[in-house]
Amino acid sequence: MNCLWCDRQIIPEINWENIFMLAKPKSLCGECEGKLEYLQGSRCKKCSRLSEEAVCLDCKWWNEHAERDSIAFNYSIFNYNSFMQDMIAKWKYRGDYVLGTAFKLDLFQVFSKRFAFLKNEALLVPIPLSEERLRERGFNQAKMLAEFLPLPCEELLTRIHGEKQSKKTRTARISTNNPFKLTKTVNKSVILVDDIYTTGTTLRHAGSLLKAHGCPEVYAFTLIRG
Amino acid sequence: MDIKNTSHDSPPLEIYARQFSGKLLLRTEILLDENTFQQLLSLHLFTPVQSIKRKKFTYQCQRCGNQKRSLFATLPRTSGKKILHYCRNCIEMGRVIDSEPLYYWTGKPVKWLEHEAPCTWDGQLTAAQQRAADHIVNAVNNHQQELLIWAVCGAGKTEMLFPGMATALSAGKRICIATPRADVVRELMPRLQKAFQHVPVQGLYGGSKDRAGTAQIIIATTHQLLRYREAFDLLIIDEIDAFPFHADASLPFAANRAKAPQHTTIYLTATPRQEQRRQMVGNKLPHIFVPIRFHGHPLPVPTMKMSFSLKKELQKSEVPLALMKWLKNRKHQTRQLLIFVPTIQLADNMRDQLFVRFRKEGLIKSTNELAAVHAQDPDRTEKVQAFRKKDILIMITTTILERGVTFPSVDVVILDAGHEVFDEAALVQIAGRAGRSPDDPTGEVVFFHDGRTDAMVEAVDSIRLMNKRGGFH
Known part of the structure; x- marks a missing residue:
């Protein structure tokens, strides 16, 4: 090997x-x-950012704007250090699909520990790519991650094509309209899976759509806390 | 635009030919809308070739030549389609998938300008340089396939190329200078543009501003050759013995493909490897040896200094005693100092220790006069610049400064010269950093070691031999 x-x-x-x-x-x-740098030490219990406080400043803001907040919490595994940035660039943007398997073991282990309380009563939903982006890249990295996990995975969401998230500023990201559409309703809890949590807006857009259509609780599991 | 109604030599086709001839590209690298592209394709102006070929037990990427099984992978199957393989070796330059062909231009080839007296350089070659230059001119005129120029560090290789390049340009040929490192491309660009003022010159490297690669003179990192096919009549490959050219099989593969059917390839090296030496001895590779530096002085011969405590001191990142002793008795205290170390980690660790020690001894006055540089250093260009301007007096470096950089007046020290990263070629190159200026043509080179290695002995022998062949005794 x-x-x-x-x-x-x-x-x-x-x-x-x-x-x-x-x-x-x-x-x-x-x-x-x-x-690879694991997130270690005390972290915000809501978004996984390393922080001395139990809930970080950003998440306090989300708590105050509860009508826009739709996620119970996010759990991430890795820090977005420069090595990870290089790896993500090659995996996602250059399209080196097989590189994603490097995260398989960590993803599985951490997930089994952190989401054990759901007792298999949940559904994994990967954050989708727009059709155009999917064709260009050849795979959806979030779906790849979700398939490493021991729960059923269903692609309930579709995405309308827009600018890449990583090319937008923070304010632009937070104030964008919801780019997702729901293809089917669910009455189970949902764990959204994505590669990076940066501002949390993408995940919250997906979460609020799910909740508006009867989903009882939405969690997020991401590889990296950006 | 309807291409069918325009004749073959109409302006748009001329522009396409200029853009695409001599290239081997993915569809995504051909910046044309689908309609235009399909028309060109149906007119056989673009020809598709299979991008990944199946071999017996493996595949071969037709862009980079990669055949290593671990450097191929598959994409997840989308419903009903077959499994797609892609090459991981050259993925940094855009993904090659077996379902998408590579394209090359099969329209009318570009007619390059025949320049009259293109060389605007007014310098004078030394006798030794002139001899090599004449050989290159001959090789170009006679369509000789290969010629190796073995020129000692500081012989003035670039200038030797000018007459040969001028000959090629006046015959309407296209030239590429390929070098292993982007730094060298950046350094060569202005020099060549000045030497050939009326000929377009473009520099290509990962992240370069200019990406077209359509000029008559191209200076590129060897990786950029992956995008060319039958393009260059004169291909000059700089530092063939250097990493990554000699270690990465895809680069010779690409260089070979980038040559026009009738071509001349010039190899440049200061430290030929075993394979090239064998070819030279067996008369399989025409070559010429330039044993004298352009200023006419011999190469500084390294001295070896044994230090039993060296490994222990370096492990604790302490300043080696032997180094301090040598420093105090150094003949030219005003010269700048390059300290080579084997690893990045050591470069960083030594910095602080050396600073404290040197400050105590009064060798430096402020923090800024001492710096460490290595390949992963984001400020490396700035630091090298500062060293050149003599803002930095002492530089600790890994092998990244072993070649291609010139500082006028330095002494050179290697700590742990017996380490495996310092092979013979590296040691000769490092020693070649000293005594580059005509105003200060000597310089001290010291190998600190805790046991001689073959590489060290061979490096010293080979420097002595080169001096001898240059007529110094």
Whole structure:
């Protein structure tokens, strides 16, 4: 197996942990894996941003504007450091699909721990791409992530083509109109899955649409807290 | 616009030919609307080629030549369609998928201008440079396929190329200078534009402003050659022994494809690798050796200094005793100093330690006079510039400054010269940083080590040999 990032061969080290059992095959070499930065320490319980306060300033604002807030909480795994930015750029924007599998194990483990309280009574909904973007990229990165998780996944949302989120400013993002459409209603809790939480607007647009059509509770699970 | 009604030599086609001839592009890189593109395609002005070929146990990307199984992957299947493979090796330049062909121009080829006396450089070549230049001119005139120029560091390689380039330009040929690094492209651009004032010159590298690549003289990083096919009559490949050209098989693949059917390829190197030496010895590769620097002085010969405590000191990022001892007795205290270290981490760690120590010894006055630079440093261009302006006196660096950069008056030190990153070529190149200026043609080069390696001995031997061949004893 070669490292998905640097293509060097991964030579598994034999230690007490794996001497009796086959180790899970790794997709990144030790050096590249070490450059990924987990979110560690105290974080905002609502949006996963690293912060000393229980609820960060941004989320206090969302709490005050409860009519626009539709998400119970977001949980993220990684920090958006420069290595992660390079990886996302290659995976998403260059379209190197297979690179996404590097996150599979972490995603599965963290999800199983953090969303165990839902007791499998929830549905995963990936944030969609517009048809145009999907054709260009060849895959939906959010769907790819959702498929690594142990709950049923359904593409309930569609998206109207617009400018890339990453090319907009914060205010422009927060004040945009809802770009999503719902194809089917749900009466189960929904966990929205996406790659990055930046301002949380995209996820809240999707969340409010779901809630308006009878969804009892919406959570968000994202790979990165931007 | 309806192309069918316009004749073959009408202006728009001429423009397309100029834009696309000699290129090998993905559909997304051809900036034409679908209608125009389809018309050109049906007129066979564009020809599609399969982008990924199936081989026995693997695939081959037709743009970069990649055949490594781990560098191919598949996209998820969309309903009813077949599985799509893509190449991961050259994905930074746009994704090559097996369902989308690559296109090249098969319309009328571009007729490049035949320039009369295109060279506007008024400098004088030394006798040694002139000899090499004459060989290049001959090679161009006789359509000789290959010629290797082995010129010592500081021989003035760029100037040697001018007569040959002028000959090619006056015969209406197209020229590409390919070099492994973007820094060198940026440095060469103004020099070449000045030497050939009436010929359009374009510089291409990842993130360059100019992306058209349609000029008669192209200076490009070797990666940019991935977008060319049968384009250049004269291809000059700089530093063939340098990373990534010698390590990345896709670059020779692309360089080979970028040559016009009748071409001349000039290789430049100061430190040929084993393979090229074998070819030279076996007379398989025509070559010429330029043993003298343009200022006529010999190459500085490195001295090796053994230090038993070196590894231990470097591990703790302490300033090696041997270094301090040498520094105090240095003959030219005013020269700037380049300190090469094997790893990025060490470069960063040493900076603080050296600063405290040097300040105590009075070697530097302020923090700004000492800097560390490495490939991942965002300010690297600025720092190199500051070193050139002598705002920075002492620079700690990894091998990124080993070649292609010229500072007039420096002493050079390598800490842990026995480390595996310092192979023979690297050591010779590093030693070649010293004594570049005619005003200060000597310079000290010191290898600090805790045990001689073959590379060190070979580097010193090869520098001595080059000096000997240059007539110095």
